[in-house]
Amino acid sequence: MNERLTITALGHEGDGIAETATGRIFVPFTLPGETIEADIGGERGQLIEVIEPSPDRIAAACRHFGVCGGCAVQHMAPAAYREWKRGLVTDAFAQRGIEVGVEPLVPLAPHTRRRAVFTVLKDHDGIALGFNRRDSHDVLKIEECPLLVPAIEKRLPELTLLAGAITERGKRARMTATSTDTGLDVSIDGGRKLGRRDFESLGQSAEGGPVARLTVGGNEVFASRVPELRTGTLVMYPAAGGFLQAAAPSEASLGDLVEASIGKVGPVVDLFSGIGTFTLRLARRFPVLAVEGDGELLKALDRSMRYSTGIRQVTTRKRDLFLNPMSPPELKPYKAVVFDPPRAGAKAQCEMLAKSTVPTIVAVSCNPATLARDARILIDGGYRLTRVTPVDQFLWSSHVEVVAAFEKG
Incomplete structure (x- = not known):
């Protein structure tokens, strides 16, 4: 009707x-x-x-807008877009009874996303590499994406051919492509089982190509170059297909906000540390304990520690913080805590933090709703919310990163 x-x-x-x-x-x-x-x-x-x-x-930036299931608001002018995203954070906190002056959104330019997760489908029409169509499970083959860094966008035809050599007809696969300083780091899940000849041919094709490392089903097929992400004296080694902040400018903004919120106090514990996004930056000034439940991410962090220079002592600990959060006595030696959990938030860990005496807590989240829930727990435990800053990392979508700072008393 x-x-x-x-x-x-x-x-x-x-x-x-x-x-x-x-x-x-x-x-x-x-x-x-x-x-x-x-x-x-x-x-x-x-x-x-x-x-x-x-x-x-305004006019959309991409020919696929409206059909692709990725972007939602390419048709909105930048100023209105920034205010809408800021409002998502304000509303999430207000729903928990938290009145706070949310700072302006830290913006993000197009062509800055260095990590993309594609769906791959090979059928009688050929190979489709792209994203789901809007409100559908069908795969839309993309020819451009103004979100992606040129190192990925310009290589879409080559990535499509690579996916076609590995995927099985009629079955979906997932390709994660990350742009690093040494080339593309590509991981494929759901591909067919590879034989010796596949390893040989793929390895030979890698020489001088754009892909630095290829991993299929968790097994490394080749690594013609070690994927590296360098920032000054710091170097991070991403885990194949593992978590990584999607856009380098946003990662830098998040890091600056975390460091500014912590100030000059240490030592620091970094919970849900991943491959060391915040650990390594903080270790330039303080000893840091990095706690993470994913062993592959910790292996990547360990390598990053060994090849980064100008950092102080970093201790790593493998621990499921959802099932076994750090307790107040364990937290007592630390002057500051940083936590950056998955979208589900860190409810159990925040219940422990709320009972602790840690002077400073900095929360980083990609989900304002669960962050607001966790903030409510900390506030009810005696912490004061001092700063909330949204950071755009997922341009033209409804997702937004947030950094929130708390002080005890």
Whole structure:
């Protein structure tokens, strides 16, 4: 059923919201203040025509926008976009009864995402490497992506051919491609079982090519060059297919905020440390204990420690902080704690932190909702929230990174 609607707000997923006599209608690719015509089905609408556009409406940056399931708000002007993302953080904290002055969003430019996760499907039509179509499990073969660094975007045809040599017809696979200082680090899961001839041919094709390392199903096929990420005297070695901050400029902003919040006190414990994004930066000034549950990430951190210079003592500890969080007595020797958990947050660990005497806590999160929940736990335990800063790392999406600083008493 077609209906004319007025969009009054933008939802947390980036869909426009229209208030009607029968309830809210969510319409993608619309903006507040617009009059539109949409095909309505339940509480969802499909945009047919923008009758009166918002002054904040701009042309999309990508030919795949609206079909690709990745970006949600390429049609929004930068100033309105930044304020909307900041509002996502403000609203998440307000829902937990936390009134805080959220700082302006730290912006991110296009062509800065150094890590991409593609879906690969080989069928009778050929090889499709790309992302899921919007509201579908079908694979959209992409020809461009203004999110990606040129080192990945320009290599899409070569990555497609590589995926085709490894994947099995009719089955999906996942390719993670990371741009490093020494070349692309490519990991494929769900590919076919490789034989000796595959290893030989793939290894021979690697000479002088853009791929520094190829890993298939957790097994290293070749490493013509060691993938490295260098920042001054620090060097990080990413784990194949493992977690890494998606955009280098955002990682730098997060690191600056963490260091500024900690100030001049140490030693520091870095919880959910990963490959050492914050550990290594902090170790330039303080001894650091890095705690992480993923053994492969800790191996990568250990190598990074050995090849980085100008850092103080770093101690690593493998530990599942969801099942076995660090207790107040264990935390007592430390002057500051940094934690950067997965999207689920760090509820159990924050319950322990709330009972501790650690003077400074800095939380980094990609999920404002779980961060606000964890902040509520810390505040109820006697901590004071001093600063909240959103950092854009997932351009044109509803996802946003946040750094929050707390002081005891």
